[in-house]
Amino acid sequence: NAGVTQTPKFRILKIGQSMTLQCTQDMNHNYMYWYRQDPGMGLKLIYYSVGAGITDKGEVPNGYNVSRSTTEDFPLRLELAAPSQTSVYFCASSYSGTVVHGETQYFGPGTRLLVL
Amino acid sequence: EDKVVQSPLSLVVHEGDTVTLNCSYEVTNFRSLLWYKQEKKAPTFLFMLTSSGIEKKSGRLSSILDKKELFSILNITATQTGDSAIYLCAVYSGGGADGLTFGKGTHLIIQP
Numbered sequence: 001n002a003g004v005t006q007t008p009k010f011r012i013l014k015i016g017q018s019m020t021l022q023c024t025q026d027m028n029h030n031y032m033y034w035y036r037q038d039p040g041m042g043l044k045l046i047y048y049s050v051g052a053g054i055t056d057k058g059e060v061p062n063g064y065n066v067s068r069s070t071t072e073d074f075p076l077r078l079e080l081a082a083p084s085q086t087s088v089y090f091c092a093s094s095y096s097g098t099v100v101h102g103e104t105q106y107f108g109p110g111t112r113l114l115v116l
Numbered sequence: 117e118d119k120v121v122q123s124p125l126s127l128v129v130h131e132g133d134t135v136t137l138n139c140s141y142e143v144t145n146f147r148s149l150l151w152y153k154q155e156k157k158a159p160t161f162l163f164m165l166t167s168s169g170i171e172k173k174s175g176r177l178s179s180i181l182d183k184k185e186l187f188s189i190l191n192i193t194a195t196q197t198g199d200s201a202i203y204l205c206a207v208y209s210g211g212g213a214d215g216l217t218f219g220k221g222t223h224l225i226i227q228p
Contacts, residue, residue, distance in 0.1 A: 033215050042218030107158035
C-alpha cells in the first residue's frame with residue numbers, strides 16, 4: 001500500500017492563478033480531510049469528506065473547493081490564489097470518522113505552496 | 117469553538133535531559149486526545165488517550181491525560197537528537213467536522 005499520496009510536493013503560484021492539489025489513498029478509507037499548516041500554527045481543517053459524493057466545510061474553507069467523485073481521490077482546488085494561501089497542505093484519511101481504539105488519521109507527505 | 121493550547125511553543129535541551137510537553141484543551145464534547153510527532157514531513161501518530169490517569173508508554177515516551185483539569189503531558193526521557201521535532205497535540209470531539217483540532221505544537225530541539 002502506498003498509503004496517502006499527494007502531488008505536487010511543491011508549487012509556486014502567482015496571485016490569481018488556479019491549481020488543484022491532488023490526494024489519493026489506497027486504503028479504502030471512507031473519510032478524507034484537507035488541512036493547512038501555517039508556520040508556527042497547528043493544522044487547520046479546510047474541508048472533509050465522509051464518502052464519495054459527500055463533502056463538507058471545515059474550519060477554514062474560504063478560497064477552496066473540493067470534490068469526491070471516487071473513494072480514492074479527494075482533490076483540493078484553489079481558484080484565485082492569494083498570498084494568504086501560502087502554506088503547507090496535508091491530506092489525511094481514516095477508515096471511520098471516529099477516532100477510537102487507536103484508529104487515527106493517516107497523513108500524506110504534504111504539498112508546500114507559495115503564492116507570490 | 118474547540119481550543120487546544122500547547123506549551124512551551126519551543127524548547128531547547130541537551131541530549132540526555134528529560135522533557136515534559138504540555139497540552140490543555142477546551143472542547144464541547146471531548147472524545148480523545150492524540151499526540152503526533154512531526155519531523156520534516158507529515159505528522160506521525162504517537163499516542164491516543166481517552167481515560168484519565170492511564171499512562172501510555174512507548175520506549176522513552178509516555179503520556180497521560182487528566183480529564184478533570186483538561187490537560188495532557190508528553191514526557192520524553194533520556195532525550196536523543198532524533199527526538200528533535202514538532203510535537204502536536206490534537207483533540208477529537210466527534211463534532212460535525214469529524215476532524216481533529218490541533219494545537220500550535222511544541223518545537224523541541226535536542227542539542228548534542
